Amino acid sequence: MTTSTIIASSAPKVQARTLSPEETHEIDHELTLYPDRRAVGLEALKIVQKHQGWVSDESLVAVAEYLGMSAHELDGVATFFNLIFRQPVGRNVMLFCDSVSCYIMGCERIKDHISARLGIDYGETTADGEFTLLPVPCLGDCDRAPVMLMAGEQYRNLTKEKIDALLTRVQQEQTNK
Amino acid sequence: MTDLPLTKNIDMSRAPFDIGQYRQAQGYDAVLQMFKDMAPSDVLEMVKNSGLKGRGGAGFPTGLKWSFVPSGDDAPKTKYLVVNADEMEPGTFKDRLLLEGDPHLLLEGMLIAAYTIQANTAYIFLRGEYLRAEKLLREAIAQAHEQGLLGKNIQGSGFDLEIILHTSAGRYICGEETALLNALEGKRANPRAKPPFPQVSGLWGKPTIVNNVETLCNLPGILRYGVDWYKALGKGGDAGTKLCGVSGRVNNPGCWELALGTPIRELLEDKAGGMCAGYKLRGFLPGGGSTDFLLPEHLDLTLDYDVIGKAGSRLATGTMIVLDDQTCPVGMVGNLMRFFSHESCGWCTPCRDGLPWIDEIFQRLEKGGGRAEDLQILTDHLEYLGPGRTFCALAPGAMAPLGSALRHFREDFDAHIHSGGCPWRK
Ligand SMILES: Cc1cc2nc3c(=O)[nH]c(=O)nc-3n(C[C@H](O)[C@H](O)[C@H](O)COP(=O)(O)O)c2cc1C
Ligand code: SF4
Ligand code: FES
Numbered sequence A: 001m002t003t004s005t006i007i008a009s010s011a012p013k014v015q016a017r018t019l020s021p022e023e024t025h026e027i028d029h030e031l032t033l034y035p036d037r038r039a040v041g042l043e044a045l046k047i048v049q050k051h052q053g054w055v056s057d058e059s060l061v062a063v064a065e066y067l068g069m070s071a072h073e074l075d076g077v078a079t080f081f082n083l084i085f086r087q088p089v090g091r092n093v094m095l096f097c098d099s100v101s102c103y104i105m106g107c108e109r110i111k112d113h114i115s116a117r118l119g120i121d122y123g124e125t126t127a128d129g130e131f132t133l134l135p136v137p138c139l140g141d142c143d144r145a146p147v148m149l150m151a152g153e154q155y156r157n158l159t160k161e162k163i164d165a166l167l168t169r170v171q172q173e174q175t176n177k
Numbered sequence B: 001m002t003d004l005p006l007t008k009n010i011d012m013s014r015a016p017f018d019i020g021q022y023r024q025a026q027g028y029d030a031v032l033q034m035f036k037d038m039a040p041s042d043v044l045e046m047v048k049n050s051g052l053k054g055r056g057g058a059g060f061p062t063g064l065k066w067s068f069v070p071s072g073d074d075a076p077k078t079k080y081l082v083v084n085a086d087e088m089e090p091g092t093f094k095d096r097l098l099l100e101g102d103p104h105l106l107l108e109g110m111l112i113a114a115y116t117i118q119a120n121t122a123y124i125f126l127r128g129e130y131l132r133a134e135k136l137l138r139e140a141i142a143q144a145h146e147q148g149l150l151g152k153n154i155q156g157s158g159f160d161l162e163i164i165l166h167t168s169a170g171r172y173i174c175g176e177e178t179a180l181l182n183a184l185e186g187k188r189a190n191p192r193a194k195p196p197f198p199q200v201s202g203l204w205g206k207p208t209i210v211n212n213v214e215t216l217c218n219l220p221g222i223l224r225y226g227v228d229w230y231k232a233l234g235k236g237g238d239a240g241t242k243l244c245g246v247s248g249r250v251n252n253p254g255c256w257e258l259a260l261g262t263p264i265r266e267l268l269e270d271k272a273g274g275m276c277a278g279y280k281l282r283g284f285l286p287g288g289g290s291t292d293f294l295l296p297e298h299l300d301l302t303l304d305y306d307v308i309g310k311a312g313s314r315l316a317t318g319t320m321i322v323l324d325d326q327t328c329p330v331g332m333v334g335n336l337m338r339f340f341s342h343e344s345c346g347w348c349t350p351c352r353d354g355l356p357w358i359d360e361i362f363q364r365l366e367k368g369g370g371r372a373e374d375l376q377i378l379t380d381h382l383e384y385l386g387p388g389r390t391f392c393a394l395a396p397g398a399m400a401p402l403g404s405a406l407r408h409f410r411e412d413f414d415a416h417i418h419s420g421g422c423p424w425r426k
Helices: A021-031 A037-052 A057-067 A071-078 A100-104 A107-118 A160-176 B019-024 B029-037 B040-050 B062-067 B095-101 B103-117 B131-146 B177-184 B213-217 B219-225 B227-233 B264-271 B305-310 B329-343 B349-367 B372-384 B394-408 B410-418
Strands: A092-097 A131-136 A148-150 A153-155 B080-085 B121-126 B162-167 B208-212 B241-247 B254-259 B281-285 B319-324
Touching: A021 A037, A021 A057, A037 A057, A037 A071, A037 B162, A057 A071, A092 A107, A100 A107, A100 B319, A100 B329, A107 A131, A107 A160, B019 B103, B019 B131, B029 B103, B029 B219, B040 B062, B040 B103, B040 B219, B040 B227, B062 B103, B062 B208, B080 B103, B080 B177, B080 B213, B095 B103, B095 B131, B095 B213, B103 B121, B103 B131, B103 B208, B103 B213, B103 B219, B121 B131, B121 B177, B131 B162, B177 B208, B208 B213, B213 B219, B219 B227, B241 B264, B254 B264, B264 B319, B329 B349, B329 B394, B329 B410, B349 B372, B349 B394, B349 B410, B372 B394, B372 B410, B394 B410
Parallel strands: A092 A131, B080 B121, B080 B208, B121 B162, B241 B319
Antiparallel strands: A092 A148, A148 A153, B241 B254, B281 B319
């Protein structure tokens, strides 16, 4: 799920990107909430990801410098968490629950349908950059399985028809833009 | 008085109560009364006497846990309360109901807990995917501030409390309380060695209490209506009510607040409406993915920590996962093993290496490459990854459904080996 980009000491040194004023403003707010700068690492990565879509090496180094910690240490945190993306992802990340209640309720068939329709498996992004499909542990909606979280919206009691309607809508919205 | 203290305000078809509506329904009264009449030691005594046990899975008595926090003049000035809202156990969907259904109930419970241990800072460690809960909690915290129920010198009590919302980014191990503390400190979320226990040396080395969302939501009721009322809510050996859920092929899956001591049958048949037409019950995990299978013969047991414990499983999160007769038990357990293998934090060898091995065996069983000796290897892992052999409880938790499935559904494992793959898929 998470891809570890190890910044090996032999690799060319990555130049930090300049954090945007919005990014530093939000990170500064988080810094007021914790007694220790490095405690803000994950929040800072989430802030960067919110603005940039993912966490590039350049962003990682920038955040590490800002918080006064080593890039290796921060990458250790970044790669620990399923939802910090160290590779570019699509505009719509589909977090598809593959846990037990959804399994019982037939999520594998729904997943196969998504894969067939979009031509992507777990961990992949469509060529047009629209969708990334990722498995996610139990989304806490097991009484309405199968379940998926996409672009901040939880979709429940999934059927192939619901998936078709949803994907068509998102794709149409994109063409109309 | 109410017999549904956790859910009395909850109606998921509308927005949760804002602070005005919550106070209209006597919300925060218990806290105001507490500031007036009770010393922290009085609250501690009351919570101890109530018999409240932790609802995060382990069922540890809450008052006893709090009593390990140093108090008095020599105690460290800085202490922390941390709410474990990292709900991620497969098949568990109960804390979400409280977080989205009545956020002020949690804040009120936090005020009580923080006052008791004299913590002036509290963190809510919220699962990153719980976006609606995040929004609702932010609003509730802001409202409580506006009304002087958070901040400095709350309601003239001399007690200060700030509540800070931390959103995580998806990793099951963060729910383990010492891994959670590492995550909050900005480190990789590997669990810590115990002792020292967090009550003495937790977040940034300071005395810290970690409690589950549902545990804390029990406190306002206890303070308001008293210990006798709380104990009388339970129908059996345990006090209070519990959120209980059912998922799987039942007619009306959902989550309800039930008196502890309610028969499991009542949950499955009356609340969840029984099995869907054409499906029969084969077994169930009573409290999420880390519990042992129980069988139809166990339906008349009651929802009590000890009763379920004696039957060889755990009430744990109270959210039951139903295995029907048309779902492959090997596939279901394989799904759980895949989860635990992914979510192993990699810190200790038995879990880091054992779970992927188990996962690989399940994949082979599924596809037809299963060998007779595989079942022995699986059985051996029950010991290698059992209690006391690993650094934290994730691995022993994973062994619970595996061991019980090998006992109860052995013929299904054999069938996978003899018929060259999953017979349910053919
Ligand atoms: C792997 C693992 C995951 C856990 N996940 C959670 C969780 O998501 N929420 C929770 O409240 N407790 C979880 N726990 C239990 C906590 O470690 C801890 O016992 C609990 O938060 C204590 O609160 P309580 O006494 O109020 O139950 C988990 C334990 C383990 C070993
Ligand atoms: S048992 Fe697993 S999750 Fe727990 S510390 Fe060991 S490797 Fe990590
Ligand atoms: S198992 Fe899919 S939402 Fe819980």
